[in-house]
Amino acid sequence: MIQGNSIYEITRSLGEEDAARVRRLLEGGVKIPPQPQVLEELRKHMARKEMDVRRLARVIEQDPGVTALLFKVVASPAYRQHQPIDSVEQILHAVGVQQTFNLVQAIAMTQAGDLKKNKQVYEAFWSRSQRIAQLAMLVADERVTVCNIFPDQAYLAGIFHDCGVPLLMQRFPVYCAAMGLGEPGRWVDLAEEDRKFNADHCVVGYLVARHWHLPEFICDAIRFHHALAELPDHKARSMVAILQLAFEIHYQDLHAPNPEWDGVREHVFEELGLSTDTLPEFVDIVKERFHEAGY
Structure with missing residues (x-):
């Protein structure tokens, strides 16, 4: 429940x-999957309009799985105009804070839920x-x-x-x-x-x-x-x-x-x-x- x-x-x-x-x-x-900690922290920063990309990058980097998949997504041809990208800070600068947050939300959903069964x-x-x-x-x-x-x-x-x-x-x-x-x-x-x-x-x-x-x-x-x-x-x-x-x-x-x-x-x-x-x-x-x- x-x-x-x-x-x-x-x-x-x-x-x-x-x-x-x-x-x-x-x-x-x-059971509706809860949002992971990385999303909760990012949302708090954005609600306070704290858009320091270094701070936001550190929040994202706390979750290695999300970080790895974020690099994979932005390596897509849809973002080819921004290549090469070597850090989360660069992703935030190149793609945009809100856009990066959207991608992190999507990535977090793929990792939600119990996969034991x-x-x-x-x-x-x-x-x-x-x-x-x-x-x-x-x-x-x-x-x-x-x-x-x-x-x-x-x-x-x-x-x-x-x-x-x-x-x-x-x-x-x-x-x-x-x-x-x-x-x-x-x-x-x-x-x-x-x-x-x-x-x-x-x-x-x-x-x-x-x-x-x-x-x-x-x-x-x-x-x-x-x-x-x-x-x-x-x-x-x-x-x-x-x-x-x-x-x-x-x-x-x-x-x-x-x-x-x-x-x-x-x-x-x-x-x-x-x-x-x-x-x-x-x-x-x-x-x-x-x-x-x-x-």
Whole structure:
């Protein structure tokens, strides 16, 4: 059981049905991962507007795992204009304090949770999330002048978009097998998830994102990343379009069918300024940059 009222207060932003589902999951043992110390300290400094990059760098460097992955992320082609980068201070200067904080949040989420059980499954899950996040970051970098979504924001949404899935894995021991997540190219079918578990990983992910104080439009994108048509014209819609194109490129890279693409393609084109004619060349550019990063 989650202690305190903050999680339950967040459920008030959900509809009655979704809120009831979330309450049942929480009462049934779903545990929202707490934010690590490095994020708490960074947030305190930023709330006090203490932007001394040397001090912020020291906070980040207290967590060697986060630091190592931060260097890996900023080595992405999306940040090639800043290379070479040799220190956390340089990352903060080059990428920006808020942008670096977004990346640290994403990295911290990949390290949250108990991996003692089903370690291989969780590692495969986060590997997929990191691939989606890298692709989303590259799509955002290529279309930033069109949709005004930046690579760090897209990476954050890419890491968090399915973060409800491992929580449902923890709650329901048969979840992974029942959803066929071990099959190549297979991912969660929302209708099947609802029928078998009376749960929605998008809503659970939204809950996590709100609890971790992610920007509101990213929280909305997480909640509606399988329901692009339901979003009005604002940044969350653009973010979901980026995620959906990242999914499509991911499936193409696996040579697997994407069950959602036909239903969202025109919405994605509208948001990102693409078309049936321009898409293949755009995808080739993103794939080339993606594989350049070693994926």
